[in-house]
Amino acid sequence: MKTGTNLFADVVIVDDDEDDRFLMDYAIDQLPLNLNVVTVSDARDVLTYLQKCQRPPSLLITDLNMPCLNGFELLNLLKQSTHYRDIPVVVLTTSQAQEDRERCYRAGANAFIVKPGDFSEVTKLLHSCIQIWLGSSRS
Template structure:
C-alpha cells in the first residue's frame, strides 16, 4: 500500500511514549506514510535544514527541552523555504495564550492531546481524514 499523498509525517515530541502511542494510533488508522520522530526543536530544525525531502505535515509539541515548539514554529514560519509546511500543534496545553500565540506564529491547527489511547486513535483518524485525504497539501518543495 502506498502512502497517502506520498508525504512524510514528522512527530516532534520529547516524550518517547507519546511518540510511540501516536505512531501506533496512526498505524491503527491505516496511515502508511513514513512517520519520522524528533525529540525537540533543535533536532527538528537541524533535520529540516539537511533533509533530502521535507515532510508534508509536522505534529509539534510545545513544551520540549532545548528549543521548545513555540520557538521552532516561529523559526519554521519565518523561513521562506519551510513556511509552507503545515504545522499542527499537538500538546497537553489548552491554555488560551498558547492557542493564541500558536496561531499568531503561523500554526495551521492547535489540538490538545487526548488523555486516553482511544482518544488518540480518534485524533489519528481525524488527522488522516483531514490532513491526508481532504486537504490539498504541497507535494513539492524547493528547499535549496
C-alpha cells in the first residue's frame, strides 16, 4: 500500500497488478494537478484504508479481476455502506464482457472502462476521469 503518513486521498487505485498500479499512479503524477494518490494491491486493503482515513476519497479506481475480494464484491460492499456509497467508483479492467459491464453498473459503478494498452491513452483516460469526478479546478 502506498499511503505515506497521509490519511487522505483524492484518488485511490486498487489493482493487484503492480505494473498497472505503477502506470496509473505515474500517469496521474504527469497531470498538472496536485493530487494525493493512494495505491493498494488488494480490495481488502482499501477497506482497511477507508476505515482509517480522515475522509473518503474523491475517486476510487478499481480493477475487476482480483484474488480474494474482486471488484464486484468491493463495489457491493462500498455501495451498501452509508459511509462509502457516495464515493465515485470507476472500474478499469481488461474485461470486455458485456455481462461484466452490466453487473458493475447494477452494483453501482459510475463507469466501466476497458484498460487501454498505450500509456498516453491511460493518461488521457485518467485525466478525463479526474476532470469528471474531481472537477477541473484541482491544482
